[in-house]
Amino acid sequence: MSGADPKGGVTPCTTRVMNLSHFVTQAARRHADGIAFVWGEKQWSWREMEARVNAMAHALVHEFGLKKGDRVLVQSANSNQMFESMFATFRVGAVWVPTNFRQTPDEVAYLAESSGSVLMICQANFASHARACLASEGSSIKSVIAIGASDIGDDYDAIVERNLGKTLTSEAVDRDDPCWYFYTSGTTGRPKAAVLTHGQMAFVINNHHGDLFPATTHEDRSIVVAPLSHGAGVHQLCQVAHAATTILMPSDKMDVDAFWRLVQEWKVTNLFTVPTIVKMLVEDPAVNRYDRSSLRYVIYAGAPMYRADQKKALETLGPILVQYFGLGEVTGAITVLPPMLHSLDDGPEARVGTCGYERTGMQMQIQDDKGNEVAQGETGEICAMGPAVFAGYYNNPEANAKAFRDGWFRTGDLGHIDETGFLYITGRASDMYISGGSNVYPREVEEKLLMHPALNEVAILGVPDPFWGEVGIAVCTLRPGSLTDGNELRAWLDGKVSRYKLPKKFVFWDEMPKSAYGKIAKKLIREELEKRGDLDDMSEKLSA
Template identity: 65%
Template sequence: MTGPIGGMRPISTRVMNLATFLTQAARRDPDGTALVMADTIWSWSEFERRTDALAFALQSELGLRKGDRVLCQSQNCLEMMQAMFAVWRAGGVWVPANFRQTPEEVAYLTEASGARFMFCNATFPGHATACRLACPELTVLSFGGSDFAPAIEDITSRSSGQRPIIAEVDRDDPCWFFFTSGTTGRPKASVLTHGQMSFVVTNHLADLMPGLTSDDASLVVAPLSHGAGVHQLTQVARGVKTVLMPSEKFEVATVWELVREWRVSTMFTVPTILKLMVEHPSVAAADTSSLRYVIYAGAPMYRVDQQQALRVLGKVLVQYFGLGECTGNITVLPAHLHEAEDGPTARIGTCGHARTGIEIQIQDDEGHELPPGQTGEICCIGPAVFAGYYQNPEANAKSFRNGWFRTGDLGHLDEQGFLYITGRQSDMFISGGSNVYPREIEEKILTHPAINEVAVLGLPDPLWGEVGWAVCVASGPVQEDELAEFLDGKLSRYKMPKRFLFWDALPKSAYGKITKKMIREEIETRGLLAQSNATKAPA
């Protein structure tokens, strides 16, 4: 490694342990509200004390060593936040699972991460069993008390008042294995480090939520295992109250009641959940005056949905684009650049400009930079980029080129550096020799007043190689021929979908994303492709 001056190496790469954010918040405001779930409230001092006790037990009773991976299978709860900070404090690596995955899927994550420990909510005994079968040496602890593992509540009580040895960490020491969603194959563990995540927290505060203070409150409406967990780490860094939904069931009316009760000012969500929130009847009577930053990410938000959210909530929307590998830290479209009405100042279709400290290039297949306006692969460099995939040299070789991280997303930059995403490389299809990007088609379809959601994907066709199929969710009666006529003249002929299917709902991931892999599988399961090749039978 070459240092900044005369080839010198850095004197030190030591950085702050991420769990210190909690200690700092507890020192500043020990009696202030830290965590809320239903009728349970933890102050910052109680949050700190519980975290210390659990970290001590992990080190002293259970033998956790620096670098040990600790899996977590749980829906959102206070103990999940406690466990996350305790693992970091003790020197472990946090490995949260998507709690909606099957026992077999979580068992794979346990094996793939090499986890030695597991936190498992009491409501998931089958997951604990499957993980133990896969990894017999696994030590399991439970949230909420169970027959299958000791409860962390008992451990915390037994170790109350004890102080752990705060693990010393370097910039490149892993702190989090952030598993990809696995929409194109087996999930991969993106290795996030203490130094990287410290930058991400600072960057979130600078770019997404400037001016955040302990007077703010944050409502969690997405699983803490992924982007929402990063968001809440940022809240802890500023001593912001974290309010969890009272149950696993997502109820929009409850969201707006909690916003009113706790004067919620920030929340992180995804476009599909935000769409539900602003279209629900309860929003009409909601008090949203406390909202400052409603951050949405994880998938593009269609213009019509963006406009509706702006008209309901005002200019509080903040968009970011990123991946687990960059912890959302590639672009930002701040609140002041969101416009509800189309016009010369509205930046329609962009996901924003580069985040502070991040550089973006649009590259061709050989890695050459493309000029503004030309579509290619979105690549980036900067301190937010992960350290690579755990024990996966093949994936690392594919994901990095000349030091640039290759996102796998396609898009273009304009002259001012604003990014426009066309879609995933895997979503693009070729029809009759022409590249077709589904997002453009989806945007057009959604301008039809009866269409609520849509996904366009390329499917095999004996004549054209691939053609587009549009799977739609409609709010009222609409026919296939009617929708095709509506699009006539709005799209080039080669972009026009060959089929329009109308379903009651689109399959979504646990994080609310419309997942085209799942839609493709459902089309195959229903035998619709075979029907279409034989005759244009209705779906």
């Protein structure tokens, strides 16, 4: 008798899935006059949103010759046009390639080349980015659509106006057809395009609804405080799936008072952000000037939240925090810590420091350098598998070979799992440094330092040392009106962490460098340390 048939005797006849742009069509059918999108004084109903998406999709095909599988580069801050471009691109069966809009023209030109984009949608005030892409020898971009009046190309809204009333049937797509090139932040080397597909994203949307913001309906309101090019775009796609209203901040500058005013005005129920923005929102006096009782889910990801900041947010907002962990390559879907497991109590039952348990349909494993699962509680690399994992990096076999091992995606993050399956992140593998032969995970020390009343933010980096191999340097920002110094902080840490983990130097800055998505960026911090000469100064002192 032959071995068991792994497919159960069934021959798959199709991998056809719904084109994700159909979510807009569904919302327009069920809630035609419901508010789809709000930006400043302007509002669009679902009927209007569907008409505009249809018009642009029709133009992409019939005016610009876009075909299934073509890539569309989008350089824009948050706007209704950028939001619409996602669905118009999906409808054609093409691939949406949004950039980090704060990147330089040369950096965006690299994205144009590496993605193979043939068309660019570019906000008018980024005209130099469009020109750099058009001038690049390796770029395939033939045309530019301008958001706003510009000589770089035809105006987006004018194109929509002349195509209103025209429709385009959504292109047939299979489960593994790409819909989005999600560029990594490029903390090491050049950014890489993680390929997200229609089938994968359909799973992620259901997973997000089940694990992060259950019972979301067309009566919900979601406010956007992060660029739609990355995690916020995934979050808003999920909101569209249930016809919830999306509300943009009036500008790309973070105005905390305006945020809380909009929460009150629109009775906002959910938002996605990163820990540093949550910290900003709850520490500003404006948090108590407006009614925020409508908020049901404040979802944060992108980095673990320090315990001191988590407690402050819980005290201010109540039990509405939701944390999830995952990279863009896994569209965030590795673990979840729901509101009921966020606790002000620091006792053993509180599981302080965890980022939750496995997401629905996902599996996680802690592995050593050879791919073996480590013992419970032992630190290793966090690896994941499941339908939320991306298809791979576009045109980058070397990166794919490093990212996947025996079917597992390697996150590059370090952590351990307790006996009940809760994950604790130690830090990035690239953040760890070895001092005197012992591994030091900066996050553990950062957590302790942030309990000091004078400190607002802190980041610890490992730097070379001729005697110890590597030592830590702590970059700190202070709370307004507070004073401290390195000697006091070192004495305060003594006894709270092992002595070999103590930073050898403390520096104090007015502001911490952050990425375009509001996360503390150690790559930028290291560059700033080098620019200021702090690393040279440290090396001289330590080697003297």
